[in-house]
Amino acid sequence: MTTHPDYWNQLYKDEGRPGWDMDGATPLVRELLGLALPLGLRPGCELVVPGCGYGHDAAELEGHGFAVTGLDFAPLAIQGAMHRYGNRVAWSQGDWFATHLGPWDAIFDHTCFVAMDPARRPAYVDACAGHLRSGGFWLAALFHQVKGESGPPHAIPMEEMRRLAEARFEVLHLAAATESHPRRAGREYLMVARNR
Numbered sequence: 001m002t003t004h005p006d007y008w009n010q011l012y013k014d015e016g017r018p019g020w021d022m023d024g025a026t027p028l029v030r031e032l033l034g035l036a037l038p039l040g041l042r043p044g045c046e047l048v049v050p051g052c053g054y055g056h057d058a059a060e061l062e063g064h065g066f067a068v069t070g071l072d073f074a075p076l077a078i079q080g081a082m083h084r085y086g087n088r089v090a091w092s093q094g095d096w097f098a099t100h101l102g103p104w105d106a107i108f109d110h111t112c113f114v115a116m117d118p119a120r121r122p123a124y125v126d127a128c129a130g131h132l133r134s135g136g137f138w139l140a141a142l143f144h145q146v147k148g149e150s151g152p153p154h155a156i157p158m159e160e161m162r163r164l165a166e167a168r169f170e171v172l173h174l175a176a177a178t179e180s181h182p183r184r185a186g187r188e189y190l191m192v193a194r195n196r
């Protein structure tokens with residue numbers, strides 16, 4: 001059950017470096033920041049990376065001057081992130097669907113939304129809105145195409161993502177990614193959305 005931390009923790013335990021881990025930050029950190037800074041994201045603001053895994057993106061974002069929390073509900077993910085990056089980032093073991101998290105100014109979402117059971121998508125959007133301050137940004141890298149039939153990850157067409165997000169967010173940018181890691185080229189798109 002992907003909804004339970006044991007499912008993910010077991011993958012970290014069995015595989016050490018699971019298939020999604022790229023041993024470094026996604027190049028989409030730079031691409032998403034390049035889109036969001038002109039739209040009003042402020043350097044220095046408080047930002048969370050949900051489903052941070054081993055923390056590569058969170059550490060990269062800290063290097064860009066954000067006050068970053070890396071959150072994951074799998075204990076081995078958080079231990080691996082601490083081991084790799086120390087206390088530059090505030091690591092937190094927690095469930096994104098918990099009600100008491102945040103508030104943050106921005107969310108950097110890479111391979112977390114797409115890891116969710118599709119039935120949980122509306123609740124996930126509500127969680128993002130609930131954990132952000134008013135006017136806060138949700139930056140997301142998403143798949144419109146995945147390898148294999150059954151996820152995770154789960155693909156979501158761009159226009160379906162727009163409809164889902166617009167329940168709580170103003171969608172400011174939604175378009176294909178141009179700087180994907182070669183392993184994911186042509187399959188990713190980016191969203192920048194503002195909490196209503």
Ligand SMILES: C[S@@+](CC[C@H](N)C(=O)[O-])C[C@H]1O[C@@H](n2cnc3c(N)ncnc32)[C@H](O)[C@@H]1O
Binds near residue numbers: 002005054097110112
């Ligand atoms: C596919 S992995 C991606 C990890 C990391 N973003 C990366 O790209 O290396 C998805 C991560 O989301 C975490 N996760 C899944 N559901 C979660 C939830 N409800 N709350 C917090 N973390 C969750 C898993 O433990 C796992 O580390």
